[in-house]
Amino acid sequence: MPPKSSQMVPLGTPAPDFTLPDGSGTEHTLAGVQGSKGTLVIFMCNHCPFVVHIAEELARLGQDYPGQGIGIVGISANDVVNYPDDGPDKMVETAKAWGLSFPYLYDDSQEVAKAYGAECTPDFFVFDTTNALVYRGQLDASRPDSGTKADGADLRAALDALIAGRPVPQDQVPSIGCGIKWKA
Numbered sequence: 001m002p003p004k005s006s007q008m009v010p011l012g013t014p015a016p017d018f019t020l021p022d023g024s025g026t027e028h029t030l031a032g033v034q035g036s037k038g039t040l041v042i043f044m045c046n047h048c049p050f051v052v053h054i055a056e057e058l059a060r061l062g063q064d065y066p067g068q069g070i071g072i073v074g075i076s077a078n079d080v081v082n083y084p085d086d087g088p089d090k091m092v093e094t095a096k097a098w099g100l101s102f103p104y105l106y107d108d109s110q111e112v113a114k115a116y117g118a119e120c121t122p123d124f125f126v127f128d129t130t131n132a133l134v135y136r137g138q139l140d141a142s143r144p145d146s147g148t149k150a151d152g153a154d155l156r157a158a159l160d161a162l163i164a165g166r167p168v169p170q171d172q173v174p175s176i177g178c179g180i181k182w183k184a
Helices: 049-053 055-064 088-098 111-116 153-164
Strands: 019-021 027-029 038-043 070-076 104-106 123-127 133-137 176-179
Touching: 019 104, 038 111, 038 153, 049 055, 049 176, 055 070, 055 088, 070 153, 088 104, 123 153, 133 153
Parallel strands: 038 070, 070 104
Antiparallel strands: 019 027, 038 123, 123 133
8 A cells, every 4th residue: 555645734723632541441631641832642553664663753752842841642543453453452562662651542433533634654743732733744754664764853843843932834744654544
């Protein structure tokens, strides 16, 4: 299957609320993961080569930004009947193996992914303190098998601007990855 691009939801769109369990069954809400300066919502999964390629950078984001006021949450919405490697039990193993320090939630109904307009893994959404979308786009220009290591340049520029109270750059490149595995 060819890679899928994010749909570039209009800037200013409000963050849809959610209550979702992590891989252990503990429920988390949007309000519970929000940061004092903004919130990063990442649609991701365990097996996608585009996500695996950026796993180390995802862990670094989780180390670098919560202390600066950015709340971070990962959400998997893949159909686990047809993609069992993305199931909640495997999510716990993956989060530990990758060193993720943010909640990694499971959207079994896929309604949250649809509400956000998520299309691919990874798909990144950054919201300001009013829950308005200020960034949706790629982590950086690296891709699997490109020989380029993920550094998060695009996403970090947006987060750094948000933290500093500067306008987030409007020139945003769609994320690209595996299409979300929708239920039939």
